[in-house]
Amino acid sequence: xxxxxxxxxxxxxxxxxxxxxxxxxxxxxxxxxxxxxxxxxxxxxxxxxxxxxxxxxxxxxxxxxxxxxxxxxxxxxxxxxxxxxxxxxxxxxxxxxxxxxxxxxxxxxxxxxxxxxxxxxxxxxxxxxxxxxxxxxxxxxxxx
Numbered sequence: 254x255x256x257x258x259x260x261x262x263x264x265x266x267x268x269x270x271x272x273x274x275x276x277x278x279x280x281x282x283x284x285x286x287x288x289x290x291x292x293x294x295x296x297x298x299x300x301x302x303x304x305x306x307x308x309x310x311x312x313x314x315x316x317x318x319x320x321x322x323x324x325x326x327x328x329x330x331x332x333x334x335x336x337x338x339x340x341x342x343x344x345x346x347x348x349x350x351x352x353x354x355x356x357x358x359x360x361x362x363x364x365x366x367x368x369x370x371x372x373x374x375x376x377x378x379x380x381x382x383x384x385x386x387x388x389x390x391x392x393x394x395x396x397x
Contacts (some may be wrong), residue, residue, distance in 0.1 A: 255304060256283045260292050265330070266371070267297040271304035277312040284319055293323055296330045296371045300364060302337030306344045310351070317352035329356035333367035336360050 256279055258269035267287065271279075287293055308316070323329065336342040345360050361367040 255279045256299075258283065258286070260290060260295065265295045267292050267295050267330075268300075269297065270300045273304055274307045275301075275304050276307050277316060280308070280316050281319055284316075284323060288323055288326070292330075293326060294328050294330050297332045298335070298364065298367050298371065299332065300335040300367075301341060301345070302335050305338075305341055306348070308348075313348055313351040316348075317354070320352055320354045324355055329354060331357040331371055332359075333370050334358065334360045335364055335367050336362065 255273045255275050256269055256271045258267055260267050269283065287295075287297075320329075334345050336345055342360055349358055359367075359370055361370065
C-alpha cells in the first residue's frame with residue numbers, strides 16, 4: 254500500500270511514509286487507521302517526498318469531510334508534511350485550503366525540519382512500534 258506508518262505512544266507521534274501515487278482510497282484508509290488506533294490527537298509526520306497526489310477536487314472535498322468528521326471525536330494533532338517537489342507542495346497547499354481542518358499543518362522539504370517543528374525528535378535508540386500498512390478496503394456488501 255502507498256502509506257506505511259508507525260506510532261510511538263510514549264512520544265504521541267505517528268510517522269508515515271507515502272510512496273507512489275496516492276488516491277482518495279489510500280488517504281481515507283490511512284485516516285481510518287489512525288482513528289482505529291486512537292492516534293488522531295497525536296502529532297504526525299507524513300513523508301510524501303516519494304509520492305504524488307492523484308485526487309480530484311471532489312476527492313479533496315470528500316477527504317476534507319472525513320477529516321472534519323474525525324475532528325468531532327476530539328482534537329486533532331499537528332501535521333508536518335514533507336513534500337519532495339514544488340508540484341506536490343502546491344497540491345498540499347490546495348488540499349489544506351479545501352479541507353479547512355482545525356489543526357496546525359505545515360509543509361517542509363526535509364524530515365529534520367518537520368520533526369523540529371513538531372518539537373519532537375525520537376530519542377537515540379527509540380524505534381517506532383506497531384508499524385502498519387493501510388489495510389485494503391473491504392468490498393461493499395452486495396457488490397457484484
